[in-house]
Amino acid sequence: MDVTEAISADAEPASLHQRILADISDRIMSGEWAPGHRIPFEHELSAEYGCSRMTVNKALSQLAKAGLIERRRRSGSFVRRPQSQAAxxxxxxxxxxxxxxxxxxxxxxxxxxxxxxxxxxxxxxxxxxxxxxxxxxxxxxxxxxxxxxxxxxxxxxxxxxxxxxxxxxxxxxxxxxxxxxxxxxxxxxxxxxxxxxxxxxxxxxxxxxxxxxxxxxxxxxxxxxxxxxxxxxxxxxxxxxxxxxxx
Amino acid sequence: MDVTEAISADAEPASLHQRILADISDRIMSGEWAPGHRIPFEHELSAEYGCSRMTVNKALSQLAKAGLIERRRRSGSFVRRPQSQAAxxxxxxxxxxxxxxxxxxxxxxxxxxxxxxxxxxxxxxxxxxxxxxxxxxxxxxxxxxxxxxxxxxxxxxxxxxxxxxxxxxxxxxxxxxxxxxxxxxxxxxxxxxxxxxxxxxxxxxxxxxxxxxxxxxxxxxxxxxxxxxxxxxxxxxxxxxxxxxxx
DNA sequence: AAGTGGTCTAGACCACTAA
DNA sequence: TAGTGGTCTAGACCACTTG
Missing domain, CATH: 3.40.1410.10 (Chorismate lyase-like)
Structure with a gap:
């Protein structure tokens, strides 16, 4: 397993939740969605991708665990500013x-x-x-x-x-x-x-x-x-x- | 976020998939399930815990991503021997x-x-x-x-x-x-x-x-x-x- | 060929919390 | 109080792989 493996910029992720994750990750990395930006709600993304909320949730949960976004009940999910220098x-x-x-x-x-x-x-x-x-x-x-x-x-x-x-x-x-x-x-x-x-x-x-x-x-x-x-x-x-x- | 946070030996994980994950992790850590041991199938665990297969799948997927187990189609999920020294x-x-x-x-x-x-x-x-x-x-x-x-x-x-x-x-x-x-x-x-x-x-x-x-x-x-x-x-x-x- | 894991659905209820 | 995310269900289909 290569720990340096990135999520974004992959050729074509097989599964839908991986594609959603890569899409959002790319927009954050490119700066299109700057730190503090509120990304679409789960129900909006599920409508956009034509999938169930669980599929979107899987992608967003991973992004949150990876530290790219922060999720707040009742408010939404927000792009975090890179902080802890961990390697x-x-x-x-x-x-x-x-x-x-x-x-x-x-x-x-x-x-x-x-x-x-x-x-x-x-x-x-x-x-x-x-x-x-x-x-x-x-x-x-x-x-x-x-x-x-x-x-x-x-x-x-x-x-x-x-x-x-x-x-x-x-x-x-x-x-x-x-x-x-x-x-x-x-x-x-x-x-x-x-x-x-x-x-x-x-x-x-x-x-x-x-x-x-x-x-x-x-x-x-x-x-x-x-x-x-x-x-x-x-x-x-x-x-x-x-x-x-x-x- | 504390990156040193462990999954196992937590007091009482709130969610079911976290508890399943902690249970299995503990059995692997304690040596009860040695490397190579085949852990129960998803449908067996879902019966044991009285929950749906998705909930079990969430726990096992995380264990696999963490490198504790290896999952093989048609064969089952197996305890991996610790290998890559990563920190x-x-x-x-x-x-x-x-x-x-x-x-x-x-x-x-x-x-x-x-x-x-x-x-x-x-x-x-x-x-x-x-x-x-x-x-x-x-x-x-x-x-x-x-x-x-x-x-x-x-x-x-x-x-x-x-x-x-x-x-x-x-x-x-x-x-x-x-x-x-x-x-x-x-x-x-x-x-x-x-x-x-x-x-x-x-x-x-x-x-x-x-x-x-x-x-x-x-x-x-x-x-x-x-x-x-x-x-x-x-x-x-x-x-x-x-x-x-x-x- | 059969049984595994991988993925996904279309709902549901709940906890939390900001408005 | 209304709307968000967190979690879970009871199915389903598929790809893969091994016996």
């Missing part, structure tokens, strides 16, 4: 990412430690009660060069079977995905100067600029894992695309 | 961002140059034909410290009125938003070592790690602007949250 950020699997560069991928486990969670661990995971955690550090290679350094904490209360996995062959990311149905994730993206350990792992000078992606994952309000990916500057870029709405 | 990245207005830090905000225009587009400009904007562009550099302050350096290119063919605006008072970002209905945006997030010019602008040492956010914006397939925001490491983090689906 859909695609975060790929590292193996896929490396493959996209046309380089051979290799994974290497650096360390694996099981312990009772420290206050620091609980902070990282957003964990309240104490319990056992697994800390893994590993490296992802693109060709001969280290591409990414990974430092991961796994909450063993949420994923007990991780205690029996060596992670010598399987990278923890793909291993966790599919095993744990996750309900929420939070990403934090920053730049830092490389610390001694990561600088050594990435084969760069200490203090060199790095891109850091941290991810926390929950499954049904239960913290599952926290991971910190560090990339040397220049080796990696995150790309996010945004279109105001999708079909 | 919704909220990119705030810088003024709002600084206000959130509890610091006073100040904007300062550094330079303003109008010129015929160079090949380099066209590369940045994704422009094919030549034409006039406006290059702006400015700084955003949080308190006394420079917070962000902005380097922006505006396609004057798309926004001719920008030629008459001094941008001494108004930051170009907010000025453009609301004036131009935009249809797509692309973000690129990287880390770099500060170059001489940006290091001076941000009052940091040359080579210090910085977070760079580049944004390209289109309006109906027409390039509008390219902007490069540079933040000193530590002064800024991008946060993205993801929940697999929304109501």
């Amino acid at each position: 859909i950020l695609e975060i790929h699997d590292i193996k896929t990412e490396v493959a996209a560069l046309g380089l051979p991928y290799r994974y290497e486990l650096t360390s694996r430690r099981k312990r009772k969670s420290t206050p620091d661990d609980r902070e990282r995971l957003g964990l309240k009660n104490s319990g056992a955690v697994l800390e893994l550090t590993c490296r992802h290679f693109a060709g001969a060069q280290p591409f990414c350094h990974e430092d991961r904490l796994v909450n063993l209360a949420a994923v007990p079977e991780a205690a029996d996995e060596s992670f010598e062959e399987n990278a923890p990311g793909p291993w966790l995905i599919g095993r744990i149905p996750w309900s929420a994730a939070e990403h934090r993206i920053t730049a830092v100067g490389a610390e001694a350990e990561t600088a050594a792992a990435l084969n760069i000078a200490e203090g060199s600029p790095c891109l850091v992606v941290e991810r926390r994952t929950w499954s049904a309000d239960h913290p599952v894992t926290h991971v910190r990916f560090t990339y040397a500057a220049g080796s990696h870029a995150l790309v996010a695309r945004f279109t105001p709405s999708q079909s | 919704i990245l909220e990119i705030h207005d810088i003024k709002t961002e600084v206000a959130a830090l509890g610091l006073p905000y100040r904007y300062e225009l550094t330079s303003r140059r109008k010129r015929k587009s160079t090949p380099d400009d066209r590369e940045r904007l994704g422009l094919k034909n030549s034409g006039a562009v406006l290059e702006l550099t400015c700084r955003h302050f949080a308190g006394a410290q420079p917070f962000c350096h902005e380097d922006r290119l505006v396609n004057l063919a798309a926004v001719p009125e920008a030629a008459d605006e001094s941008f001494e008072e108004n930051a170009p970002g907010p000025w453009l938003i609301g004036r131009i209905p935009w249809s797509a945006a692309e973000h690129r997030i990287t880390a770099v070592g500060a170059e001489a010019e940006t290091a001076a602008a941000l009052n940091i040492a040359e080579g210090s790690p910085c977070l760079v956010v580049e944004r390209r914006t289109w309006s109906a397939d027409h390039p509008v602007t390219h902007v490069r925001f540079t933040y000193a490491a530590g002064s800024h983090a991008l946060v993205a949250r993801f929940t697999p689906s929304q109501s």
